[in-house]
Amino acid sequence: MPNLTTEARLDSYKRLLVISQVLTSTLELFTLLDLIVNAARDLTHTEATSILLIDNKTGDLYFEAVTGSKSEEIKRMVVPPDSVAGWVAREGRTQIINDVSRDRRFFAKVGETIGVQTRSLIAVPMKVKDKTIGVLEAINRSDDTPFTAEDIDLLNTLSAQAAIAITNARLFQQSDLISEMVHELRTPLTSIVAYSELMLRREIPPVQARSFTETIYQEAMQLSNMTNGFLELSRLQSGRIRMDMVNFSLTDLIHEVMMLLQPQADERGLTFEAALPDQVVAVTADRERIRQVLVNLTSNAVKYNRPNGAITLQTELTDPQHVRISIKDTGRGIPEKDLPRIFEKFFRVADSEGYATGTGLGLSIVKQIIEAHGCQIDVKSQVDVGTTFSFVLKAAPPE
Ligand SMILES: Nc1ncnc2c1ncn2[C@@H]1O[C@H](COP(=O)(O)OP(=O)(O)OP(=O)(O)O)[C@@H](O)[C@H]1O
Ligand SMILES: [Mg+2]
Known part of the structure; x- marks a missing residue:
């Protein structure tokens, strides 16, 4: 494999460092994915790059982001398990194919959809600890030279950073769910606090006291139902069930x-x-x-x-x-x-x-x-x- 000059390598790693810093500070998933695919394309000097993620529930591997303007058409498209990306997701290992016409496993539909004819590709697993969460793929090295050891190294480093950043962004979305929940809990809580304060402070006629207690009971029931429902929902949404x-x-x-x-x-x-x-x-x-x-x-x-x-x-x-x-x-x-x-x-x-x-x-x-x-x-x-x-x-x- 041809090697880059030391200077060019250093430059690539410097850029990778800058990208990593941006990745760790971005929690908005959409922006993050866009950053990753563009960084991957720049670093590997390729025509197009894409991120595929594994659906926790179904195990399907689907396109989540791709460089260029056709990204909407390709989003959520599921790739077959026997494609190159499918293999990488399953085996958790990198694949380089310098001439796709010799490999039957590649998914031609993608190239067609984004208007790029795939000639060569590199696909690396995105891993957090030992778990593969997706695949980062780059196609067609510019001037059609073979992928270099540096490309592989850069893409692997980027993909490890990306996997962590994606996981963090997902966790952050979960915490969004929690703040929504806290917001919803405030309404019944406020009235429980208000009515019980009233009961503690004043002499209240028994009829009214009963009606206040009923309100407190109903609001407490509402709180309890919300908590149970919310727990059930987040368990189901986590995809672990x-x-x-x-x-x-x-x-x-x-x-x-x-x-x-x-x-x-x-x-x-x-x-x-x-x-x-x-x-x-x-x-x-x-x-x-x-x-x-x-x-x-x-x-x-x-x-x-x-x-x-x-x-x-x-x-x-x-x-x-x-x-x-x-x-x-x-x-x-x-x-x-x-x-x-x-x-x-x-x-x-x-x-x-x-x-x-x-x-x-x-x-x-x-x-x-x-x-x-x-x-x-x-x-x-x-x-x-x-x-x-x-x-x-x-x-x-x-x-
Ligand atoms: N069969 C129905 N007829 C008319 N409106 C309905 C019906 N089912 C649901 N809805 C409307 O959809 C909303 C959401 O329903 P959902 O079951 O999610 O919540 P909920 O019934 O308000 O609360 P919970 O199910 O926790 O008691 C309801 O508040 C109601 O406005
Ligand atoms: Mg209901």
Whole structure:
């Protein structure tokens, strides 16, 4: 491999040092990734560079950032496991291919998408401690000379720094989540403090004292629900949770959930209907978590229904392998403009507050669980008519 002059090498390492300093002080992920790909391209004198990250949940390797203007088209594109980047991610080792036409493993679609014909490439793993979190890839060395030992060295050093910077930025995003949570907790906390102070300071007539205590109790419950919901949500979002897939009777589970929520339904004069096939419907899923999904959706159908309304829980075999489950209510509906936001954490439709208490976390948890099963949650709603949530699960194989 040709060697650079000592001066040129020194210059490259100086630049790397400056880049490293910028990387450690940047916590905004988007800016960070952009910095890394551009630095990698400059340091290795290549035509284009990209960062691929491993999805914690699915294990897929996908494009997260690329130099040049086509980056939006390529973002989130998953590369096959038998591509060069796939190999590097799996083996945790560098790969250099000076003539890609001799190697079948390279992913031509990328070059096509960004309008670059790949001739040569180098791909290095991005590691934090011993864990590979992604791949840094550079293609086409300028003047088509082979990659040098310096290129490999520079790219490896940059990629180690980048991996740490990306991990830090992700942790910082998590702490963003925490500050959002703290912000939400302040409202119930403030009223608990205010009402208990009132009770301590003054002689209060018993009737009023009771009403204050009720408020304190409700706000404390709200705090407790928020904390539990938030913990569950951050556990699910971390991607560390695996779904515990078992075969179970959905028919039984639906009856269980209806029994659980019957008292709340009775209070509002609501009737439950189960539209289930005659034979037992069995699915393969995480039973506890699907129970949570059904409880969250059905309790919404109770809370946001009209007095004396109805709730229908339905299952249907869409094909021999799939079961669609829907929860339908005759409630107030969700305004169209709010539909895209209802799965966001803490989001509640503006006038929900006066209607029923809630944390705004229930549907975010539902979405995370359904997505962790590799499925999607659907919603259809019409104001003053009602709402239907539905999702598909895998049918259990016949015994
Ligand atoms: N079936 C429904 N009918 C009408 N509006 C609904 C329905 N389900 C959810 N919503 C609206 O979406 C918002 C978010 O629902 P989500 O379940 O996430 O939170 P929540 O019910 O307010 O709180 P929690 O689930 O913690 O009790 C609700 O506040 C409500 O405005
Ligand atoms: Mg809810």
